[in-house]
Amino acid sequence: MKISIIDMPLFLGCDKPGVEKGPKVLRENNLLNIFNQSHIVCDMGEVHINNVSSKDKYTANAKMKYLDEVIKANFLLASKVYESLSNSNLPLVIGGDHSLALGSIAGSSKYFNKDIAVIWIDAHGDINTDKTSPTGNIHGMPLAGSMGIGHESLVNLFYQGQKVKPENVFLIGCRDLDLGELELIKEYNLNVWTMKDIKEKGITLVLDELIEALYARNINNIHFSFDIDSLDSSLVPGTGTPVKDGLAFSEGKEIIERIIGTSLVRAMDFVEFNPLLDNNNRTLEICLELLKVVSKSMEKISNTNIIADTLVV
Secondary structure, eight states: OEEEEEEEOOOTTTTOTTGGGHHHHHHHTTHHHHHHTTSEEEEEEEOOOOOOOGGGTTSSOSSSTTHHHHHHHHHHHHHHHHHHHHTTOEEEEEESOGGGHHHHHHHHHHHTTTOOEEEEEOSSOOOOOTTTOSSOOGGGSHHHHHTTOSOHHHHTSSSSSOSSOGGGEEEEEEOOOOHHHHHHHHHHTOEEEEHHHHHHHOHHHHHHHHHHHHHHTTOOOEEEEEEGGGBOTTTOOSSSSOOSSOBOHHHHHHHHHHHHHTTOEEEEEEEOOOGGGOSTTHHHHHHHHHHHHHHHHHHHHHHHHHHHHHHHO
16 A cells, blocks of 8 residues: 655644654654555655744634644645645654644545545544633644534635535544533534443444444545544553543554455544653553554555455456
């Protein structure tokens, strides 16, 4: 498979320094080799993030921190994602905080003319707006903005308007939802499987339901966004907003294998690793193991496609 790796060293969306160092630390620990062994890798380097003083946190907007710089960085990311897809590569965006999904989803959406679904693996909904957010952190708003909900600067990033229909958004692993997010989930009847659902049904049945819904909607293109805080906080101390009672490693692994196994994933985010918060490299090791699962899952579908093409010939 042809994969473009894009680093997004962004912390302005979460206002907690350290997460911007995630891509560099992963590279220093053989990130590229994980994918080079089985794939054709295009290293697109890192997106440039302007330095900004904490004194300017609310300069652009009184309710959204570092708005201008988050928008500028995400526009650059959207352009890289679009370029990657135009070259028939699968963009893999390494974060950085989850506000980067504003740009990555926008790039995917523009390339596929909005014909996408977003699968969001996260302890949080990230569907706050400037009016509902209790923190003003934009990493809690990207999914709302991508659905065309919230402040116009987020909604209209890269191109005007909604990037993905709410009915084509699927959330797994949520367990820390704000009141405004709960109201939005109800208003738009979003597809959500909380940790409570996972504990009651088991991850295999939850994924069965999700994949059935994808096929029922004739989804052709998935933007897959994986936040490591979806895992239980005991596994990933090195993340900015850890939440207990989360996914086991085996559940995270199965999610990656099953979603990539649909052969519909066209772009992926891997976000919120903060090495400054890590404990004895526990989170680093989990991230590397999960990225190996990503690589192996992509290799498996590539080999399947090669065999299928051979049989057709």
